[in-house]
Amino acid sequence: MRIKCKKRDLSEGINIVSKAVSNKTTMPILQCILVEAAGGRIKLIANDLELGIETFIEGTVLEEGKIALEAKFFSDIVRKLPESEINIETNSDYKTTVYCEKTKAIVPCRSGEDFSYLPVIEKEKSITLSQMTLRDIIRQTIFSISDNENTRLMTGEFFDIKNNKLSVVSLDGHRISIRNVELKGENPDVSVIVPGKTLQEISKILSGGIDDEVSIFFSDNNILFEFDETRIVSRLIEGEYFKISQMLSIDHNIVVKTDRKDLMSIIDRAMIFIQETDKKPIVVSVKNDNNMYIRVDTNLGSLNEELEVEKTGDEIIIGFNPKFIMDALRVIDDDSVNIYMYDSKSPCFIKNAEETYIYIILPININTSIY
């Protein structure tokens, strides 16, 4: 194989596919990036067998061929080369040399023959979104997946398409995050569970804006994301996702509207008083004087805060894990938020009127009589 390309293009391509390089593996080939020069085009591929990414880069094929380069090393050396033209040559013994200006580097590699290509996905069922929308959806839901492999379904996000509406759901047993998006055109009804890791890596790669599209294709066991010069294939999580419709129909008669950043500052301070190990709640009480009083009492000390709100409905005292409230507030883009509650034992909803986002958070039981 002999190729030449710009350092910048190669470096960008490596950055994209590196997200699918396995860190922990006993199979050295999974720690490699395959460089394939064929049909006049240069393709980079990485595949850890759960997630596979391939991308084409600009450049010239001088001699067709392929080689598997040790990803970490290859990425390091390319990043540190000057912004100039790079030539890569592989001889018949798989010895690979990288040339750039006056630099000549022989880099660790393996035969490309053992490399696993991405599975072929039939392109029957698909939807199209803007890259920015997909990135936002992931950012606004990914924090409430579970990282516990014993509850495998919870480590993924539920992508549910019905009546040309995409609903993305994540939950960890204490809270549920939902993003609803209207889709353009005619779309298939389909439901899959996408691994959280896949979504995290994709959101790092998606660099496009509102006008750049990403197509998503669904097969029985895999999902394919296609955008720009890049294709990402991930296995799906098998099983039936949790039914959340009952949660969504919960009543609420108390609505509190307040400034998002002011509430975040208060919770940020409250969290200093709460150590990981003691699961102390913050106690929120909304009074008829249109103030929300927030209080923490731990063995470290205590905090009393007060925040102006617009309230409809009764007074309420309710306890929360401050992290759950914080995680939701942090990803909402609106200046003010609406919080919907029923009583101190029922889940609280943070959502907008259009319900493009809904965060459902279970309260922590507190003895309301002492507050």
Next chain:
Amino acid sequence: MRIKCKKRDLSEGINIVSKAVSNKTTMPILQCILVEAAGGRIKLIANDLELGIETFIEGTVLEEGKIALEAKFFSDIVRKLPESEINIETNSDYKTTVYCEKTKAIVPCRSGEDFSYLPVIEKEKSITLSQMTLRDIIRQTIFSISDNENTRLMTGEFFDIKNNKLSVVSLDGHRISIRNVELKGENPDVSVIVPGKTLQEISKILSGGIDDEVSIFFSDNNILFEFDETRIVSRLIEGEYFKISQMLSIDHNIVVKTDRKDLMSIIDRAMIFIQETDKKPIVVSVKNDNNMYIRVDTNLGSLNEELEVEKTGDEIIIGFNPKFIMDALRVIDDDSVNIYMYDSKSPCFIKNAEETYIYIILPININTSIY
């Protein structure tokens, strides 16, 4: 105690003294910051018994007194308060409350009675430098101290004042870094060994420029740095420092001048090929064609590089630990550097003509016949 001050001033003060708060200690009082309101001024103090820092902050004393506040907690809560006025009140039970706008926080604290004040330093022997110069001196020498407590002398830097010249030296057995500075006015002859940790913390606090001064006072066991509203006292390391004059008189007949950044890029790449465990050298050969050839050969691969130089003297082949060369090049501010060598077994010098900086690096033995 009752004081009021601006959040910004308190936060800056905490940042400064926090550098002397002990992280690893069984004595809880060493993890505290003492807030002392006396004589109409507010002083913050931290002291881990090796290093002590005190600083005055702007503010109003409403009632004199003192209290030791748990440093990490106090720092966290103050940082997260709004940019506004802060009131701190301590009652007779040492319960301390921080007020800021609508926030009321009771914070962990202890009686200030057990707190160790900074030792008193007689101000007989002193020198004065610009804050910027001291910061530069530390940055340009600190990397070659040893972190091995078994060679305690090497964990500090030698401050040697003679004939109104300050010479600062650090060494770790493989290399020596020297910074020479002309002092203004009449100065005492004095030599001390200052702990590296002290210097690292001071360089983080020194924020002033070329016109802001720092005074340094020397006593038998301590050193005192005084600048702005801050005093820093550190114990000195006892013992007699290494004689380095013999090293400085070493001959050299080969001088190579080259671009600093270009050489850094090459060494940066070379370091990718060298793992921590295998102590492979980079092999540098300077030829009569006015090129420096740099080569690495390891079990990962090999690298060949070539760099234009201006050379006087013979050809040479010499091996180096690339990290030692890199550390020196990184802190030099000049665009080009001069490298002085004698043969493949003698130390190499990187220094400027005025010898305001001198970096001496021992070579690694290589079999020069194979190159």
